[in-house]
Amino acid sequence: MESKSYTTGSRDNANRNLEGSKTLMASHFLRALFRIQQTSTTRSSFAGRRRRIRRAAYASMAYSAGTRRAWSRALLRKLRSRARLRFPRRLSRAARPQRGDTDQAQVLRKLVPGGPGMDYCKLLEETADYIRCLTTQVRLMQTVMDSISS
Amino acid sequence: MQHGSGEVRGSMATSASAQMALHDDHGSQQIQNPGLHDDFFDQMLSGLPSAWPELGNPKSPWDASAAQKLFRIDLTGKPPDESQPEAATEGLRYASYDEATMLASRLPQSQGSGGSSPTGEAMMLQLNNRHILPVVVPLQAAVGGGVGESGLLPLPLTLGSGGAADPRIIVETPRDEMDGPYKSPDQNGGEELYSGLGGSIRAAQAATGQHFHHPQNHGGAAAPAGVGQGPAASASSGGGAPQQKQKVRARRGQATDPHSIAERLRRERIAERMKALQELVPNANKTDKASMLDEIIDYLKFLQLQVKVLSMSRLGGAAAVAPLVADISTEGAGARAGGDGAAVGNNDSLTATEHRVAKMMEEDMGSAMQYLQGKGLCLMPISLASAISSAACRPSAGGLVSAPPPPATSAAAAAESPSSSPSASALTVQSAAAADTTAPKR
Numbered sequence: 001m002e003s004k005s006y007t008t009g010s011r012d013n014a015n016r017n018l019e020g021s022k023t024l025m026a027s028h029f030l031r032a033l034f035r036i037q038q039t040s041t042t043r044s045s046f047a048g049r050r051r052r053i054r055r056a057a058y059a060s061m062a063y064s065a066g067t068r069r070a071w072s073r074a075l076l077r078k079l080r081s082r083a084r085l086r087f088p089r090r091l092s093r094a095a096r097p098q099r100g101d102t103d104q105a106q107v108l109r110k111l112v113p114g115g116p117g118m119d120y121c122k123l124l125e126e127t128a129d130y131i132r133c134l135t136t137q138v139r140l141m142q143t144v145m146d147s148i149s150s
Numbered sequence: 151m152q153h154g155s156g157e158v159r160g161s162m163a164t165s166a167s168a169q170m171a172l173h174d175d176h177g178s179q180q181i182q183n184p185g186l187h188d189d190f191f192d193q194m195l196s197g198l199p200s201a202w203p204e205l206g207n208p209k210s211p212w213d214a215s216a217a218q219k220l221f222r223i224d225l226t227g228k229p230p231d232e233s234q235p236e237a238a239t240e241g242l243r244y245a246s247y248d249e250a251t252m253l254a255s256r257l258p259q260s261q262g263s264g265g266s267s268p269t270g271e272a273m274m275l276q277l278n279n280r281h282i283l284p285v286v287v288p289l290q291a292a293v294g295g296g297v298g299e300s301g302l303l304p305l306p307l308t309l310g311s312g313g314a315a316d317p318r319i320i321v322e323t324p325r326d327e328m329d330g331p332y333k334s335p336d337q338n339g340g341e342e343l344y345s346g347l348g349g350s351i352r353a354a355q356a357a358t359g360q361h362f363h364h365p366q367n368h369g370g371a372a373a374p375a376g377v378g379q380g381p382a383a384s385a386s387s388g389g390g391a392p393q394q395k396q397k398v399r400a401r402r403g404q405a406t407d408p409h410s411i412a413e414r415l416r417r418e419r420i421a422e423r424m425k426a427l428q429e430l431v432p433n434a435n436k437t438d439k440a441s442m443l444d445e446i447i448d449y450l451k452f453l454q455l456q457v458k459v460l461s462m463s464r465l466g467g468a469a470a471v472a473p474l475v476a477d478i479s480t481e482g483a484g485a486r487a488g489g490d491g492a493a494v495g496n497n498d499s500l501t502a503t504e505h506r507v508a509k510m511m512e513e514d515m516g517s518a519m520q521y522l523q524g525k526g527l528c529l530m531p532i533s534l535a536s537a538i539s540s541a542a543c544r545p546s547a548g549g550l551v552s553a554p555p556p557p558a559t560s561a562a563a564a565a566e567s568p569s570s571s572p573s574a575s576a577l578t579v580q581s582a583a584a585a586d587t588t589a590p591k592r
Contacts, residue, residue, distance in 0.1 A: 001152075104444065128430055138460065
């Protein structure tokens, strides 16, 4: 059964089919989901749970990408700072206002984590990797949901 | 200059590394060019590192050194045999080593006939077919013509798609080579020579057609008389050849200052990234860069929206994550239904849940609704539930509905909360027929 492939803990055969990063992403996400389910009661708001699940998705994305990528570093920073109850950041990350940016470039900067801090060329590179990771995460979530529903 | 072909760009990246590697070789083998070239080279060096992660084409060192060997043979009149041991000592990694020797052997044939294109073209075409020479450098500068001999004409050897950039590179290499033996202090003189060579190169290009970038060729306007003269360093447009060039040569009529070179480099890198993005994003057949960016932005927004929606629809499923994570052999086992009904398809858990809901409904409707929603369930009228189940052709649709004594007007029917997944909607029918005790569809 497909759901068996996501039983973490043991790297069974199905898991070996995934690449290392995908496996990392899947295990991290599933553990986070389990934690959310355990800690949330029927009285907790659904919006809160939705937010937590969404944050778990982004966290597992950033965790699987590690610190290799600028976007994952920025994402981890954002997640950790939120966990610290929004302390005011001492250093405002170098977000040099880029001159000569098209409107589209500005929109892209807002969408990609860590966008404001890079030049256009690096922004495109990070966007490509971010999209790759996002599609993997979405596929993972869809698969988990399908296996739950079946 | 932007090249339409991604291969060119990709090859450019690889050639950059080749050129870097080559530079070391050059240093040992030829006299360093003074001043002007070094400045360009430094700029190239500073601009290149970011592109280097993609480098690593094992072919390139061979190409550079092989081409270098060819040129040197041409200039100094060494016998072609020397090319082989030298190439061997270079540690060529390229597989088709024989082609280098073939080229080397052919060079002397064309040496005497200054400016005879056919041999060069033949060699060029041959090498093109074999795709020996990868990219040419990000160096935009088009250097016209090869070393005065026709042997340089083979320089336009390039990969089919990467032709445009190669000619420039090839010309560049001979220039470097030429500077050594000829030691022309007069750059302008060299320029004339190169423009003359550019004319011959253009002739070859016209013959081959595809591989040469016409805008680059306009620079080589000098009289063909320049052909046959010694090579000299200068900028002009023309010819491709194995990348060996490490200096950027600006096109004729274009500023050779570092800013424009860096600009060009930057533009090429951006084009490279855009191409990579194009492969990731569906519906990426837009030729316009602006519309491509719009497409990318829309796709990114769509993906983020998908994450949001999937996290919403997972609320009910979150309860069932436990069996996944805990690696329990039988999913949805009735034993686990004690706390929270694990699998929705499980009959026992449903019945227990229904009882709980019924009790809660007697006390407080709101909390009952909340409890149901927490499980991803909702209340629906019996008629609707039967309509859904009958639509899916489930035999005993009414089983579930009639089982619990409905305290209120609307019976509590288990239905998966609306979600975007088609499997979830199928589940509503499935749960409606849960009384059937058929095994849940997996």
